[in-house]
Amino acid sequence: MKHLLSLLLLITSIALAEAQNKPVIFSGYVKESGSGENLIGATVFFPALKVGISTNAYGFYSVSVPAGTDSLLMTVSIIGYKSIQQKVLPDKNQTMTISLSSNALLKEVVVDATAIRESKTTQMSTIDLSAQEIKNVPALFGEKDVIKTLQLLPGVQKGSEGSSGLYVRGGGPDQNLIILDDAPVYNANHLFGFFSTFNGDAIKNVQLVKGGFPAQYGGRLSSVVDISLKDGDKEHIHGEVGIGLIASRAVLEGPIKKGKSSFIISGRRTYVDVFTALVTPKGVSAGYYFYDLNAKLNFELSAKDRLYISGYFGQDKFYAGFKEDSSKNTAKLYWGNATGTLRWNHKFSDKLFSNLSAITTDYTFGVLNESEFNNEKFRLSYTSQIHDYTLKNDFDWYLNNKHQVKIGAIGTLHRFTPEALVVQISFADQNINRKNIFYGFESGVYVSDDWKVNDRLGINMGARLSSFVAKGKAYMRPEPRISGRYSIRETLSVKASYAEMNQYLHLLSNSTPGLPTDLWVPATKKVVPQFSRQLAAGITKDFPESGFSASYEMYYKWMNNILAYKEGASFFEDDPSEAEGSGIQSFEDKVTQGKGRSYGGEFFVKYNKKKFNGWIGYTLSWTKQQFDDLNFGREYYAKYDRRHDISVVGSYQISPRRRLSLTWVYGSGNAITLEQGTASLEEPFVLSTNTSFYSSGNSIIYGEKNGFRMRAYHRLDIGLQTTKKKKWGLQTTEISIYNAYNRANPFFYYIGDKTVNGQSTGESVVRQITLFPIIPAISYCIKF
């Protein structure tokens, strides 16, 4: 706390000293013309003064300029929209709402040279993706996927084939803070990770932060994926309906009160279960489906107040059952997230913007089995759950053109229900009704200052004080954050950052991510919080006239107290409630904590101009781990250590109606532990000076942990979108091919029989399982 107060004092004194001349303030919102959707990251810039700022997460800006009697030129721009230039008179404070027209309405993309570019921002290791960029990327079964698009960015690796797991700079999938309108999403997977839970239709913007974390973020070691939902069109009602191979989706948005309030509702559902119902015999049911539902309302209560209510609900369900004359049986396996966010924006003054959020998020996994035989009934219900209640307040304080201060506090009450078991048997006296619930409280306060020292130098310094209390154990840790940018030339800058992060929640997960049985548990006295330090440095060059931006970043990340299952441990029978003293083996006895380090370089070139846009990302990295209890204490390569990772993403407007998209990915093979052979060894049991033996058997030789490399992974995806204008709106047909050259990529390896013409030869060989061959898909979408 002392460090935080000192920093706050330092920031305030510097800022006040520099704010001697009373300036004029231009503040307000930047919106999309037509829909009234707030635009995040739009640049408001005064070229003559070389003064500018980006809009915040709610489209708000505040710029101070010296008072005067001469008009000033103000430009407002953001990629994907036509920039505007406007003369303004800096004679008094002014509130201005600025509307920008989308390039979708224009013939070609216009790139404005005055936009705040990569080379001008202090923040590093951050990539923004728009909804359109996500929609342009061809996807498995044609299902557009936010998380899988993020996997195409440098420094981000996917897990196994088809998985939605994110491995950011050597971190595990549990180390990513995925937030949807401020609400954390604990399990972002559908169908064991083949699809993510985010429906692209409702998304406005996605920001990925891999390092140099701003002080407002905390609670995870490796990345922040901040997903903002659309606010809804304030002017007109319109919608979109899409039909794909495995799922259909719909979105409807429009004004509640024109220009003042709006709604958006979107949904997606798969229909594999509909087809399975057609082929299952009478009396038998079996199927699977998932669905997502997003809804958001926003109200402009006054010029100073806005209210946002948003929610997400999604669930996966497997079910099977049969019904006969005197008996029936049904079984269900289900899991899903539900989030709700209430946000109140208030503008205290032209310089002070506040957001107060009340958030709830829930992840539940459950099994239900009900059977009946001759009127005797059996019912088993098992659930595990994590439920959070969060209150958070963030302030954006635009002190002057040199200082933008962020201050905030967050408190989260976690309710863990690792196991709730109900067994009811009509013919038995004793039923089971067992529920373990315990609570944890996580909090954080932060302050940061984005300080433009001069035209060349910018520093973002901040600190976060995080704390956690659960099961009688409390932790409090300071987390310093600093990043800096020095402009060598107008379009060339070097950047560096340092960040410390703590993670107080652990994910108990077996080797494969995406299983719904993964369980979130708190840090305890025995299993301490995870901690990371990350140092990054890079160089960024913009080529504004040609539409290119290129960056190279190097990073080194140290991770302490990271979690892994002990050798021989299994995720079965984890019972976090039995942590201490009970004699029952708890999760704490099954896991071990160790160290990790990851380092490497990331090269990223992005192109966005005229008919073509896309990017090339290349990552060269190393990730190693060391646990005293694993691999005999020797350091080993992490499972997702990947030496080379390449992504090429491109989208080309062939004609006004047709757009061709290509994605090519390459990744070095995953490191795995593979059985190498057997040996005949014995365990001694001594009864006299001669040794006799107690136990014997064939021991398996695994060799070094993760000492075997799978084949490299590479794949080409192609998509062709054809758009037709109709009287009622727009019709889009997309034909896509996943894995276009039919590469047999490894999913997992095992030791199996050698086969010739389908017959086993009796020899053992290493075999590879592949999941997806070439998969063509077609989807149809109408927009009205």
Place this chain on the structure above:
Amino acid sequence: MNYKPIFLVLCSGFFLSACSEDFFDQEVAKVPASLKESDIVIQAFCAKDSLIKVQLGRTKPFSDQSITDFFLPDAVVSIESNGLSYPMVYKEQKSDTYGSRIQQSVYQTVDTSLHFVAGQSYTVKASFKGKMATASCMIPVGAPAFTYTIDSVTYREGGDPQYAPEVTSYYATLRWTPQAHDDGYYLVQSASQPKYQSSGIWNKGYYTGDRLLTAADQVNGRYEVTVELERNYSYPGSTEQRQEERFKLLLLKINQDFYLFSKTYLPNTYHGDPFAEPVNLYSNVKGGYGIFTGFAYTDQEFEAIW
């Protein structure tokens, strides 16, 4: 130009080619040499005054089916101590009583009177088809003396009280004081021999009981370890007579190599849970696999009728 027909033909061609059985489950062509070649396995647990013998075997790589057993009778083996090297020769094949699971070849020094000497270090070297494996160990001088106490706990198992058995567990608690420069690795074992009620003769073999490994967990300058000796079940109405038994308690002074091997042995060979993380078997053999280690022990025996 109409792209659609070309596009559809290409799609169909690729898709059909993907449907071959081998696509989804295929042999990996390039595998490292470690999956193809056999390595030397050395195993010996050496106590002072025991004959100098080691067991040798070889690994069976998964991808070489030409190897049908683990025996290694034609290796070149020697053992070194105090600057002297003693050649070892193949003596016999060793298999367990249940069949041929243990398949190791026993090698002994040419001078068959040689014994391991307490406090001395030994290095065994084995070579076979261009491969060389070596391992070293020191024979501990002795293990500390221990005292023990016997306790029991009786409880009734859950379920219907009419049929639930009364269970009595008997425990032995061993206590000892660590020796100077003690690294804290011990193995406590118990074993029992029943006396046949019909003949009144002791059974020749031991039934092995509980065993516990300790690693530097002394409390207040003493070690204290409890092992379960036996668990008796008494069912309601049963008139079964209790059996006279002879118990043996052993305290083994071991080193870190012995400890790590024992700790990983059972989880490595037991594969009951398919979701369990694999357990690497510890080895102190350079250039091969296995364990070559020394130990010393003390034991005590007592008779009991439970």
